[in-house]
Amino acid sequence: MLRPKTDEKLSDEFVALPALDWVKEDWSIIVPHAEGDIQKVEIDPSLRMADVNREDNVWPKKKPQETGENDKQ
Amino acid sequence: MFKYFSISIFSILFIISPKLNAQCEDWQQAVRYEMDVDFDVKNHRYVGIQNVEYTNNSKDTLKELYFHLYMNAFQPGSAMDVRSRLISDPDPRVTDRIQNLAPSEQGFQRINAITQEEAVLTYEVHGTILKVMLSKAALPGKKISISMLYDAQVPLQIRRMGRMNAEDIHYSMAQWYPKVCHYDDKGWHTNPYIGREFYGHYGSFDVTIRIDSNYTVAATGYLQNPGEIGKGYTELVPEERQTGEKLVWTFYANKVHDFVWAADPFYKHTTILTEDSILLRFFYRESERNMEEWAKLPAIMSASFAYIQKTFGKYPYKEYAFIMAGDGGMEYPMATLITGNRPLPSLVGVSVHELMHSWYQGVLGFNENMYYWMDEGFTSYASELVMDFLRTNEFLPSRQEPIPLFTGSYRGYFNLVKAGQEEPLSTHADHFNFTTSYGISAYSKGAIYLHQLGYIIGQENLSKTLLAFYTKCAFKHPDDNDLRRIAEKISGIELKWYNEYWVQTTKTIDYTLSGLESLDTRSTKIGIERTGDMPMPLDIMVTLNSGTRVMYHVPM
Ligand SMILES: [Zn+2]
Numbered sequence: 001m002l003r004p005k006t007d008e009k010l011s012d013e014f015v016a017l018p019a020l021d022w023v024k025e026d027w028s029i030i031v032p033h034a035e036g037d038i039q040k041v042e043i044d045p046s047l048r049m050a051d052v053n054r055e056d057n058v059w060p061k062k063k064p065q066e067t068g069e070n071d072k073q
Numbered sequence: 074m075f076k077y078f079s080i081s082i083f084s085i086l087f088i089i090s091p092k093l094n095a096q097c098e099d100w101q102q103a104v105r106y107e108m109d110v111d112f113d114v115k116n117h118r119y120v121g122i123q124n125v126e127y128t129n130n131s132k133d134t135l136k137e138l139y140f141h142l143y144m145n146a147f148q149p150g151s152a153m154d155v156r157s158r159l160i161s162d163p164d165p166r167v168t169d170r171i172q173n174l175a176p177s178e179q180g181f182q183r184i185n186a187i188t189q190e191e192a193v194l195t196y197e198v199h200g201t202i203l204k205v206m207l208s209k210a211a212l213p214g215k216k217i218s219i220s221m222l223y224d225a226q227v228p229l230q231i232r233r234m235g236r237m238n239a240e241d242i243h244y245s246m247a248q249w250y251p252k253v254c255h256y257d258d259k260g261w262h263t264n265p266y267i268g269r270e271f272y273g274h275y276g277s278f279d280v281t282i283r284i285d286s287n288y289t290v291a292a293t294g295y296l297q298n299p300g301e302i303g304k305g306y307t308e309l310v311p312e313e314r315q316t317g318e319k320l321v322w323t324f325y326a327n328k329v330h331d332f333v334w335a336a337d338p339f340y341k342h343t344t345i346l347t348e349d350s351i352l353l354r355f356f357y358r359e360s361e362r363n364m365e366e367w368a369k370l371p372a373i374m375s376a377s378f379a380y381i382q383k384t385f386g387k388y389p390y391k392e393y394a395f396i397m398a399g400d401g402g403m404e405y406p407m408a409t410l411i412t413g414n415r416p417l418p419s420l421v422g423v424s425v426h427e428l429m430h431s432w433y434q435g436v437l438g439f440n441e442n443m444y445y446w447m448d449e450g451f452t453s454y455a456s457e458l459v460m461d462f463l464r465t466n467e468f469l470p471s472r473q474e475p476i477p478l479f480t481g482s483y484r485g486y487f488n489l490v491k492a493g494q495e496e497p498l499s500t501h502a503d504h505f506n507f508t509t510s511y512g513i514s515a516y517s518k519g520a521i522y523l524h525q526l527g528y529i530i531g532q533e534n535l536s537k538t539l540l541a542f543y544t545k546c547a548f549k550h551p552d553d554n555d556l557r558r559i560a561e562k563i564s565g566i567e568l569k570w571y572n573e574y575w576v577q578t579t580k581t582i583d584y585t586l587s588g589l590e591s592l593d594t595r596s597t598k599i600g601i602e603r604t605g606d607m608p609m610p611l612d613i614m615v616t617l618n619s620g621t622r623v624m625y626h627v628p629m
Pocket residue numbers: 404426427430448449452
């Protein structure tokens with residue numbers, strides 16, 4: 001790894017974290033916000049990563065009636 | 074990604090490795106064609122004289138030359154016929170139609186004589202490939218010239234070329250002349266034609282076509298004798314012709330790797346000059362069904378040209394022709410053959426797609442057999458942006474419900490994964506087990522390659538990469554590594570891993586947000602699981618109750 005990408009201006013604030021040790025299957029990041037202040041967390045909100053199961057990329061988990069796009073596993 | 078590389082070691086590799094610094098290709102062969110074709114429209118046959126000047130820029134001595142005789146594919150028992158009957162999901166335009174062609178409906182290219190500087194050459198024909206034994210070898214750095222005499226029969230329209238297509242256009246003349254097979258650092262590319270991809274040398278074409286005077290001819294290149302022809306190529310009206318008299322059409326094109334033409338007695342020919350002074354030609358058989366759509370097409374394509382040139386680089390020729398012919402949409406240098414009885418969004422969609430191939434196939438001359446996914450995928454990527462531009466600027470009606478760009482590409486790819494029929498993008502186009510998986514791999518997974526690359530390196534860097542790729546590799550035969558190196562240099566991000574996974578394997582991406590854990594009043598741990606085999610850098614957006622959105626980017 002050489003460097004993270006630069007801010008794409010998709011958010012109010014952009015924070016580049018240390019590189020991911022890709023071999024790990026379970027890992028975490030620590031963010032400087034109280035849990036109670038967090039409304040939503042989403043992996044790849046721009047939907048450019050071809051994640052074959054995008055349903056579990058969001059916290060809090062969507063309720064069943066909010067899901068169900070038929071292209072998702 | 075590769076934690077084993079320290080930054081310093083990798084930086085040194087970046088600077089000193091000549092292989093890494095090589096871009097596009099070091100050498101390529103050159104070819105100059107001179108053709109004279111006498112066409113017999115009663116029997117759908119023609120006699121051709123073809124002179125080929127071939128410059129061997131390789132370090133190898135070539136004792137043979139190979140040519141494609143594509144029209145031989147339209148004979149029962151050909152590789153295309155057998156392949157189409159054996160594959161479980163054949164192209165619906167082909168199926169078993171070749172097997173059922175009567176002799177007068179079949180296609181052929183029959184070589185009658187080949188000479189090299191007066192010496193008569195021996196040759197062998199293997200289906201769609203002609204092997205010519207040279208009397209004097211083509212030495213490194215030297216030119217040779219050979220002449221051939223052949224005759225040919227135009228088959229009923231089956232795939233891409235032929236006579237009387239589904240919209241009754243008389244002649245769709247693609248893959249119609251003996252074409253030199255490509256020779257590069259991998260050697261000869263002599264794949265039998267089964268209906269898929271192409272790969273050709275850049276060169277010049279000087280083409281004379283003699284055909285009945287009631288036909289209008291549309292072609293690659295520039296018409297050299299418009300004053301003698303008229304038919305929309307000049308405002309001057311030439312003398313009236315006798316029925317049965319032949320007109321002699323002379324076209325010239327340079328820096329192109331193929332030459333297409335079409336002829337029909339009922340073509341309407343219109344033109345428009347774009348802002349950048351590129352002359353767009355439109356050849357179509359006007360009917361109640363299509364007249365409104367084709368009347369609107371020129372202004373829309375003119376607007377598209379302006380956007381495309383700004384976004385993807387400058388079009389290097391002075392003309393482009395949209396020709397109603399063929400069996401769907403197929404790209405050729407400076408021209409496309411498209412079927413024409415379509416609603417406006419479809420007519421514009423196919424026109425934009427085929428035009429974009431002028432960038433991703435015409436100027437960047439990919440070996441489509443191996444890089445069909447760059448050819449079709451990059452074209453699909455660009456077309457989606459052009460169509461979005463046209464909708465946004467009200468050249469086309471906007472969608473009733475807006476959907477994110479590339480939704481169709483992702484859906485196609487996800488469905489392919491689900492079906493368990495995916496094969497790596499590094500599979501040769503002819504070798505896929507299923508036509509559908511080849512199609513989705515080429516168009517969808519190829520388009521996602523770029524869109525996802527924008528996610529990895531950032532959209533701005535992707536745009537710069539595409540422009541630099543176009544400029545640096547113009548009129549060459551680049552591959553995915555050429556693009557990757559340019560993207561690495563522009564973004565500073567190492568990307569070998571991306572091509573290794575996305576192009577060479579079928580491993581999939583799957584991340585899961587496993588949950589949040591409060592650490593104290595000021596910090597929270599966000600758990601992530603990687604359940605897919607392909608790793609990716611992650612964008613993780615945290616939206617706070619205040620509405621502030623913070624993007625945490627985790628590189629690899
Ligand atoms: Zn295409």
